[in-house]
Amino acid sequence: MRIAVAITGASGIVYGTRLIEVLKEKGIEHICLATDAAKKVTALESDGQILPSDCVDEDKIEYSVASGSYKVDAMVIIPCSMKTLSAVANGYSSNLVTRAADVVIKEGRQLIIVPRETPLNAIHLENMLKLSRIGVTILPAMPAFYHKPKSIDDLVDFVVGKVLDSLSIEHNLFRRWE
Numbered sequence: 532m533r534i535a536v537a538i539t540g541a542s543g544i545v546y547g548t549r550l551i552e553v554l555k556e557k558g559i560e561h562i563c564l565a566t567d568a569a570k571k572v573t574a575l576e577s578d579g580q581i582l583p584s585d586c587v588d589e590d591k592i593e594y595s596v597a598s599g600s601y602k603v604d605a606m607v608i609i610p611c612s613m614k615t616l617s618a619v620a621n622g623y624s625s626n627l628v629t630r631a632a633d634v635v636i637k638e639g640r641q642l643i644i645v646p647r648e649t650p651l652n653a654i655h656l657e658n659m660l661k662l663s664r665i666g667v668t669i670l671p672a673m674p675a676f677y678h679k680p681k682s683i684d685d686l687v688d689f690v691v692g693k694v695l696d697s698l699s700i701e702h703n704l705f706r707r708w709e
Contacts, residue, residue, distance in 0.1 A: 533560040534698065535596050535603045535635070537628040538586065540568020541610035541647035542576060543672055545683075549691045550609055551583050557700065562596055562603065563587065564628050568612065589626035596631040599638045605698055606635040610647035610672060613655055619644070619667075620658035636665065643668040643697050645690065668697050678706040 534554060538547035547569075554561045565586035573582055587594050595601040608615060608628065615628060619642075624630040635642045644667055648655060659669045670693055674686040685705070692704035 532605075532700075533562070533603045535562045535564060535606040535631055537564040537566075537606065537608040537611075537615075537631065538569045538582060539566045539608060539610060539612040539615040539628060540572050541612040541615075542572060543610035543645075543647040544569060544573045544576060544582070545687050546645060546647070546672055546690055547609045548583060549687050550607065550694055553691060553695065553702065553704070557702075559700065564594075564596070564631060565589065566612075566615070566626065566628055568614075587627060589628055591627050592630060594627055597627060597634065599634050603631075603635065603640065605641035605643065606632060607643045607645065607694055607698075608632060609643075609645040609694065611644045613646070613648050613658075616644060616646055616655070616658050616662075620661045636667070641668070641698070642666075643670055643694060645670050645672050645694065647672045670694060670697060675705075677708060 563583050563586040565582050566589045618629040619632045624633045663669050672690045674689040680686050688704035695702045
């Protein structure tokens, strides 16, 4: 299995870095893509946390995932800014992240978008609906509390676990509803 993970400039960079960490732990091949805005947000909201060193810059439009002949099984945009969501929903492939998402859609592969914005306006909702109607999974970063989280890490793991569930990847990041 090969998964493209794109980290964009929305708050919640920790969701993307944690997903990559778990994929590495499970020995699942991944490709990390990062926007310039993701680098800026990382610097603003982290305590020393950095983007994975193997992330490919958004301006590398010639990179493998920009081609339909390069096979990825799925792509996850986590966190997904409203700018990136809008670009994907409207076919505006201006960087590697949005081009890779466009390729995943056109090739009929799985795309999961984890939007990180609140409150949502009608434009955000319409863009999510447009993508959902063509089979894109919209998985907002909305952690549950029935598992009695004790830390921010527990909340992050819940969202990452839901992404893994959507990818049919076994995990034990949170206690399931009984």
